[in-house]
Amino acid sequence: MIITVNAAPHEVNATRLSEALAELGFTSPAIATALNGEFVAAAARDETRLNENDRLEVLAPMQGG
Amino acid sequence: MQLYGTEITSPLLLGTAQYPSPAILGDAIRASGTEVITVSLRRETAAGDGGAFWQILKDLGCHILPNTAGCHSVQEAVTTARMARDLFKTNWIKLEVIGNPDTLHPDVFGLVEAAGILTGEGFEVFPYTTDDLSVAEQLIKAGCRVLMPWGAPIGSGQGLRTPDALRSMRAHFPGTTLIVDAGIGKPSHAAQAMELGFDAVLLNTAVAKAGNPALMAAAMARAVAAGRDAFRAQPIEPRDMAAPSTPVMGMASL
Numbered sequence: 454m455i456i457t458v459n460a461a462p463h464e465v466n467a468t469r470l471s472e473a474l475a476e477l478g479f480t481s482p483a484i485a486t487a488l489n490g491e492f493v494a495a496a497a498r499d500e501t502r503l504n505e506n507d508r509l510e511v512l513a514p515m516q517g518g
Numbered sequence: 519m520q521l522y523g524t525e526i527t528s529p530l531l532l533g534t535a536q537y538p539s540p541a542i543l544g545d546a547i548r549a550s551g552t553e554v555i556t557v558s559l560r561r562e563t564a565a566g567d568g569g570a571f572w573q574i575l576k577d578l579g580c581h582i583l584p585n586t587a588g589c590h591s592v593q594e595a596v597t598t599a600r601m602a603r604d605l606f607k608t609n610w611i612k613l614e615v616i617g618n619p620d621t622l623h624p625d626v627f628g629l630v631e632a633a634g635i636l637t638g639e640g641f642e643v644f645p646y647t648t649d650d651l652s653v654a655e656q657l658i659k660a661g662c663r664v665l666m667p668w669g670a671p672i673g674s675g676q677g678l679r680t681p682d683a684l685r686s687m688r689a690h691f692p693g694t695t696l697i698v699d700a701g702i703g704k705p706s707h708a709a710q711a712m713e714l715g716f717d718a719v720l721l722n723t724a725v726a727k728a729g730n731p732a733l734m735a736a737a738m739a740r741a742v743a744a745g746r747d748a749f750r751a752q753p754i755e756p757r758d759m760a761a762p763s764t765p766v767m768g769m770a771s772l
Contacts, residue, residue: 478564483572485601492600514572517558518533518722
């Protein structure tokens, strides 16, 4: 299915968020996720199912003021 | 200074953005003596280096204060805060809800709403706000125990544009931790904030964009220490007319 990851379309085979992250190459543990604008805790990624056209945001620590 | 029950000795909080290199960032943080550094969350690329930056931060041994910089709505700010807590494992959040893209003026209505939501979820909110006393009242009602009014627009380096209003804020909220956040350009600005009785200063650009960030960080550390001592020492009140400091009594008739 096609989902949007950080504003870019991606095709994924995975149906769960944790699997999709691995498939997409997000291997760092230092990430935070939101699906369709809603926060998804790291502990909830295994049970979070993906649907066609979902919008996934994957964020990481960055410099900030 | 107590930040939600955590004792912090240094009255200087430092941002981590815009430094020429990670090494200079580290030098500046060490030179500043800060115990609290601010960070953000931004989009990660696959095989990105967010984890590497996180490791640098952890090695510095400071308390992490994640921000919601760039958020223009309550929904964005609240979701970003939740994501930050999940990643950084802290209830602290520097809450920014921006109302204007040019001035980066806080959206104080959204700020109060978001602060209420987040404190209800156990967050310890550091709101980036203005010097408006009624907004400050609402933030305290929403559960904030720290207030962070701006000194001037973010990154402007103008110093304190409304020192009278900041002085009023100090007088109105004697038991609240007050931190000037944003607008500091020089050590004299930071010292002035502390002389007004503020508990701390949060700055970033003034150090990161200085020609020698580590040297400026050290200068800022001395400035906030001097300003804090000056406030405790109870400065004299200014007066219009001169008052001779040398005794008049005993002057010779020449």
